[in-house]
Amino acid sequence: xxxxxxxxxxxxxxxxxxxxxxxxxxxxxxxxxxxxxxxxxxxxxxxxxxxxxxxxxxxxxxxxxxxxxxxxxxxxxxxxxxxxxxxxxxxxxxxxxxxxxxxxxxxxxxxxxxxxxxxxxxxxxxxxxxxxxxxxxxxxxxxxxxxxxxxxxxxxxxxxxxxxxxxxxxxxxxxxxxxxxxxxxxxxxxxxxxxxxxxxxxxxxxxxxxxxxxxxxxxxxxxxxxx
Amino acid sequence: xxxxxxxxxxxxxxxxxxxxxxxxxxxxxxxxxxxxxxxxxxxxxxxxxxxxxxxxxxxxxxxxxxxxxxxxxxxxxxxxxxxxxxxxxxxxxxxxxxxxxxxxxxxxxxxxxxxxxxxxxxxxxxxxxxxxxxxxxxxxxxxxxxxxxxxxxxxxxxxxxxxxxxxxxxxxxxxxxxxxxxxxxxxxxxxxxxxxxxxxxxxxxxxxxxxxxxxxxxxxxxxxxxxxxxxxxxxxxxxxxxxxxxxxxxxxxxxxxxxxxxxxxxxxxxxxxxxxxxxxxxxxxxxxxxxxxxxxxxxxxxxxxxxxxxxxxxxxxxxxxxxxxx
Numbered sequence: 356x357x358x359x360x361x362x363x364x365x366x367x368x369x370x371x372x373x374x375x376x377x378x379x380x381x382x383x384x385x386x387x388x389x390x391x392x393x394x395x396x397x398x399x400x401x402x403x404x405x406x407x408x409x410x411x412x413x414x415x416x417x418x419x420x421x422x423x424x425x426x427x428x429x430x431x432x433x434x435x436x437x438x439x440x441x442x443x444x445x446x447x448x449x450x451x452x453x454x455x456x457x458x459x460x461x462x463x464x465x466x467x468x469x470x471x472x473x474x475x476x477x478x479x480x481x482x483x484x485x486x487x488x489x490x491x492x493x494x495x496x497x498x499x500x501x502x503x504x505x506x507x508x509x510x511x512x513x514x515x516x517x518x519x520x521x522x523x524x525x526x527x528x529x530x531x532x533x534x535x536x537x538x539x540x541x542x543x544x545x546x547x548x549x550x551x552x553x554x555x556x557x558x559x560x561x562x563x564x565x566x567x568x569x570x571x572x573x574x575x576x577x578x579x580x581x582x
Numbered sequence: 583x584x585x586x587x588x589x590x591x592x593x594x595x596x597x598x599x600x601x602x603x604x605x606x607x608x609x610x611x612x613x614x615x616x617x618x619x620x621x622x623x624x625x626x627x628x629x630x631x632x633x634x635x636x637x638x639x640x641x642x643x644x645x646x647x648x649x650x651x652x653x654x655x656x657x658x659x660x661x662x663x664x665x666x667x668x669x670x671x672x673x674x675x676x677x678x679x680x681x682x683x684x685x686x687x688x689x690x691x692x693x694x695x696x697x698x699x700x701x702x703x704x705x706x707x708x709x710x711x712x713x714x715x716x717x718x719x720x721x722x723x724x725x726x727x728x729x730x731x732x733x734x735x736x737x738x739x740x741x742x743x744x745x746x747x748x749x750x751x752x753x754x755x756x757x758x759x760x761x762x763x764x765x766x767x768x769x770x771x772x773x774x775x776x777x778x779x780x781x782x783x784x785x786x787x788x789x790x791x792x793x794x795x796x797x798x799x800x801x802x803x804x805x806x807x808x809x810x811x812x813x814x815x816x817x818x819x820x821x822x823x824x825x826x827x828x829x830x831x832x833x834x835x836x837x838x839x840x841x842x843x844x845x846x847x848x849x850x851x852x853x854x855x856x857x858x859x860x861x862x863x864x865x866x867x868x869x870x871x872x873x874x875x876x877x878x879x880x881x882x883x884x885x886x887x888x889x890x891x892x893x894x895x896x897x898x899x900x901x902x903x904x905x906x907x908x
Contacts, residue, residue, distance in 0.1 A: 404816075406907050417586045427821070428585055434818035435586045444813050458817040463611065505817065512587055 362412035372398040385539040390565035396548040437506030441518035476504040496527040619830035638842025644785035695733040796893025836890020840883040
């Protein structure tokens with residue numbers, strides 16, 4: 356599903372964020388991406404969502420080389436990728452419903468279809484009763500779940516999450532990860548960047564570790580060994 | 583259509599709806615966005631009104647000047663019709679010779695009408711009009727020459743054409759000299775020419791100003807919505823989708839500015855009409871300003887809308903591109 360081939364990224368000014376990264380995440384797989392801050396996790400995710408372009412190497416999604424995607428096509432690529440951010444990136448002056456509906460409005464769905472799908476997405480994250488609230492009135496965990504509902508409302512085959520549990524306590528973090536597991540079980544490929552090693556340790560998923568822009572481990576976490 | 587995942591449906595474009603429905607949806611979406619932009623203006627009435635006011639008044643000035651120039655042209659066109667050439671005949675010309683000249687001139691295609699005024703008649707008229715009355719009686723001989731008044735045909739009333747006709751008439755052997763009081767007409771024409779050019783220049787300058795004002799207002803709108811634009815780009819909005827509300831805002835600015843200009847022009851003309859009438863009555867004339875004609879009004883509104891659109895288009899092209907998720 357996601358394949359990196361010898362990908363390096365050097366920012367203007369010479370800062371080397373990624374060097375010769377190689378990995379492949381299969382369709383329907385769920386994986387964690389970890390490393391200290393500044394290790395290149397965010398850069399890696401940005402290369403997948405084409406917020407940045409690699410300096411060297413290829414990023415492929417479902418066999419399509421992202422290097423050949425033109426600027427005008429980027430919007431269509433992002434419709435296939437559900438993205439979740441640590442800072443939620445919600446529109447604070449719009450209701451929860453409107454926030455979640457945004458991807459559908461952009462894709463030109465009709466009113467009824469939008470209402471149906473938004474309802475379903477909010478149901479999944481357990482916020483159906485808060486559809487008419489403004490995000491500002493919700494707790495941090497709830498806001499994050501609104502962001503997740505927005506990311507999955509148009510049923511993308513791929514989910515990317517950048518520090519989705521960054522500001523949440525362990526219990527809420529676990530709830531969020533459980534949500535991702537649900538989506539994964541429905542066939543969605545999920546890649547979660549986090550530096551929350553405790554969270555990863557409790558899970559049994561493949562973990563990619565970045566250090567100074569290099570991929571140093573790619574495999575199951577320690578707790579997973581023996582299975 | 584998804585680029586990455588063949589067969590994955592994406593939005594309305596992939597669902598099975600026929601062309602007619604898609605066509606209707608296209609318009610429904612546009613109308614929705616247009617009304618959305620109008621609503622946005624409505625929610626910030628003070629700021630919107632100021633921008634619309636500036637646009638309206640900027641368009642009012644050239645429009646009013648244009649109307650005044652058009653009206654002056656109309657009046658002068660009336661005067662032009664009356665342009666007359668006076669031919670003073672040589673002293674020794676007999677009445678018979680004068681009649682011959684008259685018949686000859688009547689055959690000229692350039693001439694519409696000729697009137698013969700014998701010297702005696704002219705003296706009589708002079709006596710009555712000048713108020714000198716009996717004093718004229720003391721003259722030993724009639725000092726006035728016989729005169730032929732020539733009214734040029736329609737195509738020969740313009741200054742240059744009339745001048746050429748005058749020169750041709752002066753070559754007639756009975757004619758001593760001809761006089762065409764045309765200099766003031768030429769001056770008026772020159773003045774009108776300059777006035778027209780001034781209106782054009784003022785118009786162009788103000789239109790550029792309007793584009794800049796709209797562009798800058800839209801730029802501020804874009805900056806205000808920076809976060810929203812970022813999020814929209816993150817969830818896959820195309821540039822066109824992001825541009826559209828701003829373009830509609832520009833459209834509304836233009837249209838509403840045009841309507842303000844229209845009302846302002848009507849008020850200004852109504853205001854000026856009474857003083858112009860007072861002025862015209864000095865000349866025993868009744869004159870009403872012709873206001874904006876239907877086609878002129880449509881042109882003005884169209885121009886106004888175009889200015890709003892161009893201003894916002896320049897702004898969105900430049901500034902929406904600058905906002906990219908980091």
